[in-house]
Amino acid sequence: MSVEAGGGRPVLTLPEVSTVTTLRQRNRALVLKHVILAGETTRGAIAKESGLSTASAANLVTDLINVGLVEERGSVSSHGGRPITLIGPRAESAITIGADIGERGVAVEMFDLAMNRIDREDRGGDEAEDPGRIGADIHEALVALRDRNTERWPTLLGVGLGLPGVVETDVEGRQILYAQSNGWPPVPVSDLCDVGGIPVFAENGAKMQTRAELWFGNARGANHAVVALLSRGVGLGIVSGGQLAHGSHSSAGEWGHTVIERGGRPCRCGNRGCVEAYIGSDAILETWKQAGGVFEGSGLPAVRKLIADAHAGDQVAAATLDDVVDCLGAALGGLVNLTGPERIIIGGWVGLPLMESLSDRITAAIKRHSLSRPAGQFTLHVAKFGGAAVATGSALLPLEALIAADLMSERSPG
Missing domain, CATH: 3.30.420.40 (ATPase, nucleotide binding domain)
Structure with a gap:
């Protein structure tokens, strides 16, 4: 097991099992992660989830209690047997x-x-x-x-x-x-x-x-997912085999700079026709402005006004929003064909308000721009963690x- 920092380089690696000591270290690390992910669990649940024996799980929990990282938190009924002690991370x-x-x-x-x-x-x-x-x-x-x-x-x-x-x-x-x-x-x-x-x-x-969604959010438990971040810029995390993909030099996921229209709108990266040039916040608001939209600012309040005006019947805002949804559907539809995700998750301060009232339309747009078989194999979710x-x-x-x-x-x- 390894942890990867920027560039996809394993910076701290638990080596392959070669000794009893190394095996114990690896298992202790797995137990600690399970406890943190669960928030509150039991020794029996740890053994079941990790594949360890009940005795081994209990001994490793004791190790973690002794070094101050895990604590006992009272007990729950065991349906007639002895009470079961709850285990959780020692937060402080x-x-x-x-x-x-x-x-x-x-x-x-x-x-x-x-x-x-x-x-x-x-x-x-x-x-x-x-x-x-x-x-x-x-x-x-x-x-x-x-x-x-x-x-x-x-x-x-x-x-x-x-x-x-x-x-x-x-x-x-x-x-x-x-x-x-x-x-x-x-x-x-x-x-x-x-x-x-x-x-x-x-x-x-x-x-x-994507890491937050994998640990505690709506990508948790998914083997294959894409997690889109829509804000001023546009980015993506790709989950493959339950792991965050980095690519050879950590550039995997630069979806915002994939081209969806040859010779299209200019993008901040210097290219033309990039995804970001259509569904990044500055691009969305510039399109609305050029079509006759009237608003102030350039951030979240302006994006929310666009959505509100469209829902209120403003034809210019509605046409702009239709274009945003279709472009987003085209960009994500290509990812459906390319990666075959079981879940698509959308977050970021532009993505969140879009998902509040347009998730059904976004789903339909993605399916419209992807092959029928993979189009029926994903579900769309909003990012659990929002702006944080x-x-x-x-x-x-x-x-x-x-x-x-x-x-x-x-x-x-x-």
């Missing part, structure tokens, strides 16, 4: 941080070991910023979180960053962000975030939304590192 034993990084600011969130959100800090605004300013935003947000949580800060596992572009790992092991659509030069992740020796993990933001998905998924990166690396042996109880 560690914290992890996830950040949603955009070109216009950052949202940095702090979670405990049970993935309860315990604090948040935002920086930036409506104007586009350069990488230097974004790096300063991240630093300021982390300082603010540290100052408000001084007692818990020493338990910080690491910081995860969900970034707007492709994140690769170079030959020297450095993570590099390639944010072509933002017009940024290649940026070392260490230039954006340096936390004084604390591990920093980075990956594309759409993949981080990218930060939540990013916070899982340090947590996965803890699970995969068997860092439990280095921790002292308490």
